[in-house]
Amino acid sequence: MEIGEWKKVKIGHVMVIGYVSRIGYYHSQIELVIVGRIKNGIMQWGMPTRLLFEEHRLEPMGTLLDDIQDKTTLIDLALMTKDKEWFEELTEGLKNGISKSNN
Numbered sequence: 001m002e003i004g005e006w007k008k009v010k011i012g013h014v015m016v017i018g019y020v021s022r023i024g025y026y027h028s029q030i031e032l033v034i035v036g037r038i039k040n041g042i043m044q045w046g047m048p049t050r051l052l053f054e055e056h057r058l059e060p061m062g063t064l065l066d067d068i069q070d071k072t073t074l075i076d077l078a079l080m081t082k083d084k085e086w087f088e089e090l091t092e093g094l095k096n097g098i099s100k101s102n103n
Contacts, residue, residue, distance in 0.1 A: 016036070034049045045080075
């Protein structure tokens with residue numbers, strides 16, 4: 001597990017998503033910055049909130065965000081979390097599409 005890695009964790013009947021912001025000693029406590037939650041299949045974004053979890057509770061994100069959101073929402077989330085690398089990855093196809101259409 002690394003800082004910046006996206007994870008999901010179930011809290012009751014709600015799945016929350018966020019990224020790892022701090023790793024405790026021996027990976028016993030992981031600080032996750034929660035940026036959204038999924039309840040009844042509906043994604044809701046919120047103000048980033050830091051919570052601690054035991055590592056075994058965290059699951060890989062996989063394609064969860066791609067499956068439930070369109071790309072513009074993901075770009076907004078990358079901007080909100082100041083994740084430059086992810087923003088560039090998301091907008092690369094848009095840049096290529098724009099440059100091709102201008103030729």
